[in-house]
Amino acid sequence: MNAGHLAAVFAAATAFTQVTVTRISQAGLVQAKWTNEILDEMFRALGRNRPDIASDKLDRLRQLMNGAVRDCLVSGYEPIIEGLKLPDPGDRHILAAASRLVPRSSSPAT
Numbered sequence: 001m002n003a004g005h006l007a008a009v010f011a012a013a014t015a016f017t018q019v020t021v022t023r024i025s026q027a028g029l030v031q032a033k034w035t036n037e038i039l040d041e042m043f044r045a046l047g048r049n050r051p052d053i054a055s056d057k058l059d060r061l062r063q064l065m066n067g068a069v070r071d072c073l074v075s076g077y078e079p080i081i082e083g084l085k086l087p088d089p090g091d092r093h094i095l096a097a098a099s100r101l102v103p104r105s106s107s108p109a110t
Helices: 015-026 036-049 055-068 089-099
Strands: 007-009 031-033
Touching: 007 089, 015 031, 015 055, 036 055, 036 089
Parallel strands: 007 031
Antiparallel strands: none
């Protein structure tokens, strides 16, 4: 990621939103990031809401999304999760992933 580009972790709840995020990333407007955990949540929801879509098609969509956006998967965030406090503990993995995008030399804004 170039220093001048905006990067963001997207925790899309729907496949439509995630596909839209993929397209804006391909257009160079933002460097989209997500985790396998975020995709797991999205595909579980998609499977519940659209049981007519075969699991092999969902697997293929996941592969296409990950292949369509360069350097999209965030990793190494897992050790941070337990130390985070949020109103919804199920969202801690998203904040942990986003924290991996902040350069280590950055200091918080005052």
